[in-house]
Amino acid sequence: MHSTRSSVTEMSTPLLSIRGLKTCFPTRAGLVTAVDGVDLDVYPGECLGIVGESGSGKSVTFASVIGLVRSPGYVADGSMQFDGIDLRGLNADGWRTLRGRDIAMTMQDALTALNPALTVAEQIEEVLLAHATDLPRRGRRDAARARAIEMLRLVGIPAPDKRIDDYPHQFSGGMRQRIMIAIALSCRPKLLIADEPTTALDVTIQAQVLDLISDLRRELGMSVVLITHDLGIVAEHTDRVAVMYAGQIVEAGVTRELIDRPRHPYTRGLIGLIPRLSDLDAPIKPIEGQVPELIGLGGTCRFYDRCDFRASRCRTDIPMEAAGLDHQVRCVRVEESLQ
Template identity: 45%
Template sequence: MSGGEPLLEVDGLEVTYQKGDLSHVALQDMSLQVRAGEILGIVGESGCGKSTLSAAVMRLLAANGAITAGSIRLKGQELRSLQPAQLRQIRGREIAMIFQDPLTSLNPTFRIGTQLVDAQKAHTSRRSRRGLDRELRRRAIDMLTQVGIPDAQERVDHFPHEFSGGMRQRIMIALALLLEPALLIADEPTSALDVTLQAQILELLSRLRTERGTAIMFISHDLGVVSQLCDRVVVMYAGQPVEEGDVASVFERPLHPYTQALLGAIPSRKRRGAALVTIPGRVPSLADLPQGCRFADRCQFVQDVNRGAAPRYVGVDGRRVRCNIYDPESGYRPAAAVQESIS
């Protein structure tokens, strides 16, 4: 993992969706940093705001979505203030994204080679394009070879439906890496793949970080995958980050009660034959969020103080956690059982 200045800085980000006369806050007080050569995992249940975060960073929110607070800085440049034409120059060249379903992201009516060449042309001036088609096609074939597409010279002229799911995902990675972006956002890139293909894609992403120094924001609900691939992890719940730290620390000694419950619910061979562990209760609706801690109704350590002021995102032993248990200013006084659990 590389040190130095952050490549991507998200600070106090808030995203709101409008539905008729009602507005719902889908992301709130979201802050994170990604450095060059680092893989940051974003984990949480479906609907917690992971994909909204990636869309906000790419400035690709749906028409009814808007960034209502906070900042997004890439290499120190504020992305919120950029115009559409400026954003088009940054997407692909500085920051790129791998989507969950490549079959819906690739154009089914164009050959793979055409799509790879057109992506390069979009970032080339009209004057420079003259006579470049052969060179751009060569680059496309080279990139397909690098991501593990066999017989790339021939298959560059195939259509998306002629490839397997794993091969299509590799093509999406090739498309994202053509212009050598500094930051790659991977939104659930392995969720639709079998275990063998999943391992191949993860190995490829790890190699990209090692060989190119590419920073990766890896979004997933699969804690096992995140533990293998990522350097640091942000755990999200109901639109907020609740814990952040290096992967080893978070997985070996989780601080937030939600992180503890989430890791405790992972099936284990040691519990073979036993009932699956679940987290009691339900995730709160974005249309009716509680005023205090959003996890309070499901938390085994809840006290009345949790139902008042919302917990702050505080630093603890090189990590950050959104929980009154760890905030000396919260007024929370952990009982002996809680102290034993978190010590």
């Protein structure tokens, strides 16, 4: 059960601190600002959920954090500090040292993220040989293979010593997702970014993968960012949550507080999409409309056209406001009871 205040934030310095992050992509139609003024903290040992519809900027935010935004895209503004390191000041050598060792990321689709021409052993060992600092100089490759087998066993792959030389297509979708997690965790990172780790998996396998991430977080003492569009997953597996919409954080807070008392109309809409076991016949109301194009936005609430509570004063640039202890909302009606 989540407390009303996240215990990991009370006396901790953030492991990752993002301020004013702005990431842009030039297109023929204009400049797309995929991430616009994002502020986030990730604390040691916590699981932070990032939730929102497709196109809200979730993945681009953390692709920016891990240095994977490539030209013509670019980080236009903001600061990113990880464990005392200025991420925006890293050169190519700095990224090679940090990425994979201290920060790791699992991609949405394990089948396309894994190299079909390499065995699982080769793909895990490659990461270990490049980044692991605790492998012995003599017999380094043998030690890397032993560690790879250990990682497959850790993520629940049956008979890992026999399956390690198989290719990705020889595994099921859930097993491929576990292999992605094994690769990401092979160097014991301080931060794991799990980008939609349950994409295209059935419900039973989803639960197994999410429980695995939670167990490994506790066992290894790492921080986790769980990126998803599903607030049901966030409610079960995170300490805090940030809701993104059209490139901005619109609500953030301790998970139980935010789920029980959502203050932004968009968050309320997302929660309304979760089926209720107490009333299976209750209708599910979709959020009408689409996420706006991220070109030339500004000067108005980005949820304005889809909001049932919009007013004339919403046509302003709205900052995040406190809505209680460890709870912030980007809405001019935060003090009102919206029904």
